[in-house]
Amino acid sequence: MKPNIASADGVDVEQVEIQHLVVGVGVIGLAVAAEHSRRRQEVVVLETGSRIGGGISSRSNKVIRSRIYYRSDSLKRRSCVEGRRLLYDYYAERGVSNWKCGKLAIATDDRD
Numbered sequence: 001m002k003p004n005i006a007s008a009d010g011v012d013v014e015q016v017e018i019q020h021l022v023v024g025v026g027v028i029g030l031a032v033a034a035e036h037s038r039r040r041q042e043v044v045v046l047e048t049g050s051r052i053g054g055g056i057s058s059r060s061n062k063v064i065r066s067r068i069y070y071r072s073d074s075l076k077r078r079s080c081v082e083g084r085r086l087l088y089d090y091y092a093e094r095g096v097s098n099w100k101c102g103k104l105a106i107a108t109d110d111r112d
Contacts, residue, residue: 018044025049026057064088066103 019042022033029045030052036043049055064084070077091098 018042020044021046023047024055025052026055027053028057068103068105 020033020036022029022036022043022045025033025045025047029047033043033045064087065080067077067080067084070080088098088100090096
């Protein structure tokens with residue numbers, strides 16, 4: 001038998017063990033939860049909002065991030081490059097329309 005633990009408001013809650021916990025049901029949270037589910041892994045998703053995708057994901061500007069702002073040896077840059085490739089592959093496999101508009105970067109001083 002698992003012990004009960006008291007929450008901050010003094011209410012007893014049951015302690016449970018889970019394999020994966022995802023906090024937030026935005027785009028990333030749902031993608032992570034879906035991947036665990038596809039792998040037949042137990043996943044629990046928590047959300048404080050009243051609806052799916054109602055937080056930061058609902059205010060996204062829908063831009064696929066460029067790598068130009070990050071150091072060439074950084075994880076963030078590698079993640080942008082790999083994520084962009086995976087996203088465009090996903091779109092192509094499912095026939096999702098998208099617009100690759102590109103970006104023009106202009107140097108403003110010698111360091112750039």
